[in-house]
Amino acid sequence: MSGAPRVALVDDHELFRAGVRSELDGLVDVVGDAANVADAIALIGELQPDVVLLDVHMPDGGGLEVIRRLRASGTASGVQFLALSVSDAAEDVIAVIRAGARGYVTKTISGADLADAVRRVHGGDAVFSPRLAGFVLDAFAGAAPAAVADRDAELDALTPREREVLQHIARGYMYKEIALRLGISAKTVEAHVSAVLRKLQLSSRHELSRWAAERRIG
Amino acid sequence: MISGMATSGGVAAPRDLRRDPKSGMVAGVCAGLGKRLNVDPVLLRIVFGATTLASGIGLVAYGLAWLLIPAAQDAGAVSATQVRRSRRGAVEVALGVGFLLLAALLAFRELGLPFSDVLIWPLTLVAAGGALIWRQSIVSPGAVAEGAPLAVSRAAASASAPASAGGPAVAEAEPRPVVISRIGIGVVLVIAAAIVFLQFSGALAAATDVALAALVVAIAFGVIFAPWVVRLATSLSAERAERIRSQERAEVAAHLHDSVLQTLALVQKRASDPREVAALARRQERELRSWLSGAAPRDAGERRLAAALETAAEEIEQAHGVPVDVVAVGDAPLDRDGEALVAAAREAMLNAAKFGEGAAVAVYAEAVGARLQVFVRDRGPGFDLAAVPADRRGVRESIIGRMQRHGGRATINASPGGGTEVELVVERSAS
Numbered sequence: 001m002s003g004a005p006r007v008a009l010v011d012d013h014e015l016f017r018a019g020v021r022s023e024l025d026g027l028v029d030v031v032g033d034a035a036n037v038a039d040a041i042a043l044i045g046e047l048q049p050d051v052v053l054l055d056v057h058m059p060d061g062g063g064l065e066v067i068r069r070l071r072a073s074g075t076a077s078g079v080q081f082l083a084l085s086v087s088d089a090a091e092d093v094i095a096v097i098r099a100g101a102r103g104y105v106t107k108t109i110s111g112a113d114l115a116d117a118v119r120r121v122h123g124g125d126a127v128f129s130p131r132l133a134g135f136v137l138d139a140f141a142g143a144a145p146a147a148v149a150d151r152d153a154e155l156d157a158l159t160p161r162e163r164e165v166l167q168h169i170a171r172g173y174m175y176k177e178i179a180l181r182l183g184i185s186a187k188t189v190e191a192h193v194s195a196v197l198r199k200l201q202l203s204s205r206h207e208l209s210r211w212a213a214e215r216r217i218g
Numbered sequence: 219m220i221s222g223m224a225t226s227g228g229v230a231a232p233r234d235l236r237r238d239p240k241s242g243m244v245a246g247v248c249a250g251l252g253k254r255l256n257v258d259p260v261l262l263r264i265v266f267g268a269t270t271l272a273s274g275i276g277l278v279a280y281g282l283a284w285l286l287i288p289a290a291q292d293a294g295a296v297s298a299t300q301v302r303r304s305r306r307g308a309v310e311v312a313l314g315v316g317f318l319l320l321a322a323l324l325a326f327r328e329l330g331l332p333f334s335d336v337l338i339w340p341l342t343l344v345a346a347g348g349a350l351i352w353r354q355s356i357v358s359p360g361a362v363a364e365g366a367p368l369a370v371s372r373a374a375a376s377a378s379a380p381a382s383a384g385g386p387a388v389a390e391a392e393p394r395p396v397v398i399s400r401i402g403i404g405v406v407l408v409i410a411a412a413i414v415f416l417q418f419s420g421a422l423a424a425a426t427d428v429a430l431a432a433l434v435v436a437i438a439f440g441v442i443f444a445p446w447v448v449r450l451a452t453s454l455s456a457e458r459a460e461r462i463r464s465q466e467r468a469e470v471a472a473h474l475h476d477s478v479l480q481t482l483a484l485v486q487k488r489a490s491d492p493r494e495v496a497a498l499a500r501r502q503e504r505e506l507r508s509w510l511s512g513a514a515p516r517d518a519g520e521r522r523l524a525a526a527l528e529t530a531a532e533e534i535e536q537a538h539g540v541p542v543d544v545v546a547v548g549d550a551p552l553d554r555d556g557e558a559l560v561a562a563a564r565e566a567m568l569n570a571a572k573f574g575e576g577a578a579v580a581v582y583a584e585a586v587g588a589r590l591q592v593f594v595r596d597r598g599p600g601f602d603l604a605a606v607p608a609d610r611r612g613v614r615e616s617i618i619g620r621m622q623r624h625g626g627r628a629t630i631n632a633s634p635g636g637g638t639e640v641e642l643v644v645e646r647s648a649s
Contacts, residue, residue: 086503089511130580134545141548141586170545171593171639172580 005122008047009033010040010066011055011084016107020053023111028118040066045075050122053114054101056085056092067099082121084114090135097200103127125190126197133169136200158196165192236290237283245284281318285311285349309350309400312407316346340415347407350400477505493539493576500541504532523556523585524549527592530564531581538571541578548585550646558624559590559644565616566594566640574598574637588646597637617642 007028011017017033024030032047034040037060044052044066054063063083070076081101085092086108093104102121105114106129117127128136140158158166161182168178175193179186235254239246242259248266252259269276320342327338481502488494524546531542552560563581570579574596582593613630617640621628626644 130543130545130582134547134582137547137584167582167584170547171582172543172578172595172597 004029005050005118006031006047007118008040008044008049008052010035010043010052010058010063012036012058013055016055020111020114024115024118027111027115037061037065037069041069041073044070044079045073048076049079051080051082051118053084053118054081054096056083056096063101064096064099067096067101071100080121080124082117082127084109090138093132093135094139094200097132097197100201102197103129104132105129106131120190124194126193128166128169128193128196130170130172133166136196137163137166137170139200158199162192162196165189166196169193235287237287238290240290244280246289247280247283247287250287250290251283275322278318278322281314285315312346312350312404315349316342319345340411340418343407343411343414347404347411350404350407473509477509478502496541497535497539501532501536504528521552521557522549523552523560523583523590526552526557526560527563527581527583530560531567531579534564534567534571534579538568540571540574540576542567542571542581543578544581544583546583546585550585550590553646555624555626555644556590556646558620559592559626559642562617562620562628562642563592563594563640565613565620566592566642569613569617569640570594570596570598570638577637590644590646592642593639594642595637595639599636 005028007024007030009017009020009030010033011020012035014035017035021030021033028051031049032043034043036058040052040054052066054066056063063081063085067081070079081096083093083096083101083104084107085104086106097104102124103117103126105117105127109117109129120127137158140163164182165178168181173181175189176186179189182189236250237246238249238253242249243263248259248262251257251262266276266280269279320338323338323341481498484498485495488498524544527544527546531544534540535542550556563583567579567581575598577597580593580595582595584591617630618628621642621644624644626642628643629641631639631641
């Protein structure tokens with residue numbers, strides 16, 4: 001990474017955009033903002049920011065729609081998405097991650113933590129809040145290594161180490177602390193989290209979608 | 219005749235006249251009558267048989283009795299087969315009435331009575347169609363008035379059973395289209411009867427002109443009034459949708475008023491105390507979230523791990539103004555050991571809130587298999603268990619002692635990077 005990541009902010013609440021802008025001021029480079037899906041697509045296509053902070057809930061389709069359309073048109077291949085929402089609803093979390101977001105944080109996050117999350121996403125890592133870690137553990141809970149023979153089985157279950165890392169995130173540990181506790185490097189922790197993200201995005205287990213549907217609003 | 223007793227009496231006594239299809243030969247008319255009159259049904263069967271052979275009147279009487287006397291409900295609840303049978307009932311009865319009347323009329327003609335084809339066929343059709351329509355429309359109001367589910371008790375069924383067989387169960391279980399199409403068939407039969415009659419009597423030619431005129435007038439009126447009717451229908455449905463919407467809006471408004479607006483008013487009053495404001499905001503957020511998720515009120519039904527921890531977190535948060543975040547994986551009903559676990563977790567949250575210097579408390583609960591596990595972590599300066607004075611009952615008694623008494627364990631770890639984590643584990647008893 002060179003310098004501060006260039007960040008675009010997509011949220012339909014002006015007050016919130018202003019708040020995030022002032023919180024991130026000096027920590028990252030906020031290059032633009034948009035208040036709806038159409039503006040967001042135009043803005044992102046034009047500015048090609050490093051990271052887009054994306055509100056999940058917007059009147060005209062929300063963050064999910066933004067990611068889908070940009071991915072479909074292929075105009076934002078170098079852009080990473082970090083979802084940002086007041087909603088902890090499991091279906092929103094899973095949907096936006098599966099669409100391609102690299103992480104999910106709630107809007108109550110502090111400015112410093114948000115800037116940290118932005119840098120991490122920019123560096124290609126995944127950002128799991130404790131709640132997201134809990135959702136993922138829950139989603140994969142039924143997937144005991146029963147279907148090992150399956151070709152996709154590798155995608156359908158977490159390794160013991162990945163579970164351990166996720167549990168620590170859910171317990172409120174930072175990556176560095178997890179590394180210390182488990183006696184591994186912070187890079188390895190990040191690798192585990194990224195692997196979990198990949199499984200979350202690529203697994204075709206219908207349990208995943210069914211799980212999300214059952215918890216319609218977390 | 220017989221049917222008059224059953225129907226116009228109206229009062230349904232326990233010893234009401236009922237057909238008894240189970241012990242009957244055909245439809246249980248004789249068996250039922252015999253039971254009611256204390257006569258051997260065989261005698262009645264002979265009477266019906268004899269009158270049928272003599273003039274056909276016995277057959278007609280039997281058919282009418284079949285139609286008009288309700289079948290006895292033998293079990294406490296209406297069985298599924300009975301319901302199925304009574305669904306087909308309307309068509310069978312209509313056919314039966316048609317054939318019976320046909321038989322009777324043919325018999326009369328054989329006896330030399332002045333019946334011609336002009337009367338026989340239309341009357342047969344009218345009888346069948348009429349029976350179909352009539353039956354459908356007498357069954358429905360009774361069923362609607364009853365409004366009870368299929369599992370009608372015997373008492374309820376016999377107290378309000380309409381005067382036709384199958385009673386309350388018929389229309390209730392039937393989809394609307396079936397009822398409508400059956401009435402439609404009845405109407406077609408009656409109209410066909412009218413046409414046949416007119417055809418035979420030679421009046422059809424004259425009737426055609428009248429019918430044509432009527433048709434033309436009807437079409438004209440239709441064209442004139444169609445837009446108005448359509449508009450009326452659409453405005454009615456729009457009005458209904460609007461009413462539903464406004465009801466929903468009122469419900470949401472009522473909830474927001476009781477919760478969010480109250481909190482906002484409090485926030486304005488306490489604006490000088492940021493911690494209080496943050497606590498108010500978080501409490502409101504919790505409440506709104508659980509309302510949005512349609513969660514049942516917390517006090518309803520059995521206590522479960524996740525909800526109990528959430529409640530404890532909320533209480534601590536309110537009392538100490540420290541955010542407490544609960545993440546739960548899996549869930550389980552709480553037995554006594556589980557309750558002890560929650561109580562210990564609450565104590566740990568309390569400690570974390572008190573000594574964590576205002577930093578957020580993270581609670582993680584996992585219910586996998588028979589094991590319940592709770593981690594409570596704060597980011598405060600941490601404390602050394604050995605240095606905690608023996609008289610401080612909080613940690614030793616409420617957390618460690620309590621867990622041990624319930625066959626679990628509590629571990630307290632100072633975390634690298636600061637803060638303290640309390641780990642609580644208990645095995646759920648197999649129940």
